[in-house]
Amino acid sequence: MSEKLINLENIHKDYGGKTVLDNLNLYVRDKEFVTLLGPSGCGKTTTLRIIGGFETPSAGVVYFDGKNINDVPPNKRPINTVFQNYALFNHLNVYDNIAFGLRIQKVRESEIKDRVNRMLKLVSLPDYGQRSIDRLSGGEKQRIAIARALVNHPRVLLLDEPLAALDLKLRKEMQRELKAIQQQVGITFVFVTHDQEEALTMSDTIVVMNKGRIQQIGTPVDIYNEPKNAFVANFIGESNIVPGVMHRDKLVSFCGRTFDCLDGGFAPDEPVDVVVRPEDFEMVPPEEGQLTGTVRSLLFMGVHYEIMVETEQFTWTVHSINRADVGDRVGLYLTPDDIHIMHRS
Amino acid sequence: MKKNKLGVLPAVPYIVWMAIFVVVPLILVVFYAFTNEAGGFTLANFSQMGSYTKVFARSFSLSAVATAICLLIGYPIAYVLSKETPMFQRVAMMLIMLPMWINFLLRTYAWMSILENTGLLNTLFDKIGLFDLINWIGLHLASDPGKYVPIEHFNMINTQGAVVLGMVYNYLPFMIMPIHSVIVKIDRSMLEAARDLGADSKTTFRKVIFPLSLPGVLSGVTMVFVPSVSTFILSRLLGGGTTMLLGDLIEMQFMGGAYNPHLGSAISLIMMLVVMVCMSIMNHFGDGEDTAVML
The missing domain is CATH 3.40.50.300 (P-loop containing nucleotide triphosphate hydrolases)
Structure with a gap:
């Protein structure tokens, strides 16, 4: 090959x-x-x-x-x-x-x-x-x-x-x-x-x-x-794309919070695009989440629900097999490998 | 499918038209063909047909030649045109149709004046010294120069060739149009598929384009052959009465001195049958293709 x-x-x-x-x-x-x-x-x-x-x-x-x-x-x-x-x-x-x-x-x-x-x-x-x-x-x-x-x-x-x-x-x-x-x-x-x-x-x-x-x-x-x-993130599957800042290797902040991630090789404090797949979120009670927001809409998609969660800075698309009702407060939890950092295009 | 509220109503005008101008005359033709002047049933009209075999043969063979020439000229034109830009094709098609806007008789008179012994072509040949050249060569080649008869013009008018020329000239657009319209509709991806499968452009034409254009060829052949067989003015004006065709024969029975509408109807009927047989044989060859547009 x-x-x-x-x-x-x-x-x-x-x-x-x-x-x-x-x-x-x-x-x-x-x-x-x-x-x-x-x-x-x-x-x-x-x-x-x-x-x-x-x-x-x-x-x-x-x-x-x-x-x-x-x-x-x-x-x-x-x-x-x-x-x-x-x-x-x-x-x-x-x-x-x-x-x-x-x-x-x-x-x-x-x-x-x-x-x-x-x-x-x-x-x-x-x-x-x-x-x-x-x-x-x-x-x-x-x-x-x-x-x-x-x-x-x-x-x-x-x-x-x-x-x-x-x-x-x-x-x-x-x-x-x-x-x-x-x-x-x-x-x-x-x-x-x-x-x-x-x-x-x-x-x-x-x-x-x-x-x-x-x-x-x-x-x-x-x-x-x-x-x-x-473009690729958006075209292949659904993606949440938010602006963020890469402080140093493996440390990024977006939506007013700092997250650990796995990416590196960016300039100090370089503005980047942060990509999170809808299915990578874990929906948790509000006090356990890194991000908290309100459920704005709920769509049953067969295997999962598509839930729009509005936080202060951004409305996230979340795929979850757990149901949440419109108006609920929910927390969103991300592990470092759920976060993908890309150069600004 | 949703049912049309009006039913067959929209078709009524056409049905009435067909009945009055097609079905009734056809019945009349059949009636006349099988009756004599007294109105009694007879087959005598058909038994006379034997004496007109030559006219039948001449009509069908001249028309066949004219149709073949139209196909040989028309197909390449239609094919080459189909590769041009749509704009070019529209203009070219209009130019091809243009002569048809001029009166048929006028066009034929124009050909007479071109083909006459003292006409345009012969005058032109004379002026450029063509006849002098031919006579000079002829005189030198002749075994007995004393007996050599110099020519003064080409005999073009009053020949079968002139009649065929008239047919080709008048009916060529009817060959080009259906072939062209079929070729331009051939899916370009089919030509690419042929190339993809290893065919060069010649093979692509032979194995894909030509078979797919056959319905157009059949329509074209029909549209040239049928009017050619029944034409009468062409043979009279360009053939000078030396080449009597079926159209002339029929016309004579109705309008001319040999007034006999019963015989004329019988000839018409036979002609119609022969044409129909020819066309159904043709269409049989195109079996499996989209049925040709029959007029």
Whole structure:
């Protein structure tokens, strides 16, 4: 897992004077599941299209297996794509759709038959070969699109928000299935999504992007627990972000109180952003809390309650499995590893 | 689905229109075709049809040639256009339609004056010395220079070629429009998918764009072939009566000296049947595609 299969170096992309990608540096290792995550317009799809060869970077180099592939057209790259709207050929049936790439490679028909049928089994749609595309449901089209791409044995599979059009239940199912398929075929997946939960559950590595720049690259656990800046903290899960001052290593004050924390490496008395995840608070009786406040609202979310606690300086979002009624006085308790310090952005 | 309160009411004007101007005339045609002047039932009108085989054959073959030429010219135009900017496409489509705003007869007269022996083209060829050149070459190549007859003009008017030219000129927009409108609607991501799966641009055209544009081709072929088969003024003005087509034959039965509406109706009926058979065979080839827009 150390080989850099795809390497993007100093990629810039402009559309009519508007910068879409700004000095992007990113590498993808062999057999890795990498997710490009960000809000719409952050440049994640453009990055994917540059890897696929559908866009050429305005500046910078794309390396594949150490070779510059800037001028290699999509049909000559060992990369296949699952498009957002599936882009299945509706003048061909399921079998011919999947066989499309193999026929271009002039693979023998008997071998095509084997490989197509194996793919149909992999995506759990055996016997679907003769169906016409128009008669497939969204989830089935999705699977056929994946089969059509994978049958060519690409080194890399690019997936552009492939689950966006599916309903919640089907999406969850496909997430698990995609991950299983990736492990089974053992190839590199580059996945684009704006759904942070999807990114967290499926990826080996998440690349968080915003406004054409990479905000953070890391494992799902790293990204969730140690967001590098306020954008990442906000985009990945819910966060409380308050201004604070870092007095010295492992000592921060915010909301009129001083807390122990685990972070260091800031200038003395440097103004910082303090991030606390809603689920990290412990709700305690008012006299035991480091912060005290009044419950302003209560939402039942299934597993937990979402409680808005108003203190003097800030209204905190708190997730708790314990109920508190609106108007109650409650205390909030934090341990040092619940507090994440970030440079002011 | 919510039920329309008005029911079929909004369709009534069209149904009435269809009844008066389509169904009734059709019934009349069928009635006339199977009756004689006395009003009695007869099949005599159809038994005469054998003597018009040549006209049928000529009409259908000239129309087929014209349709093929329209397709060969129209498809590339439609395809190239579809890659341009929307603004360019709108302007180009308007220019393609522009000649249709001019009266059909006027356009055909214009072609006559272009193709005539002393017309625009022949005068132009004469002025640039084309005929002198041809005659000079001919004279030198001829085995017996004494017998060489120098040419003074090309015979363009009053030929079958001129009739086909007239058909192509008049009906080409009807080929370009449906093909263009189908090609521009092809999802661009489908072309990218083809590229992604290893197809170069030629293969992408052959395996994706062309099959997906077939419904447009079928509409275009229908819209050129059907009016071509039944045209009559083109053959008279550009073909000079030497190439009688079905349209002329039918017109003669109703308006001309050979007044016989019963025979005319029978010919119309046969023509209609043959066209319908041709079209259903065509549409059968496009089976599985979106059904072509039939006019």
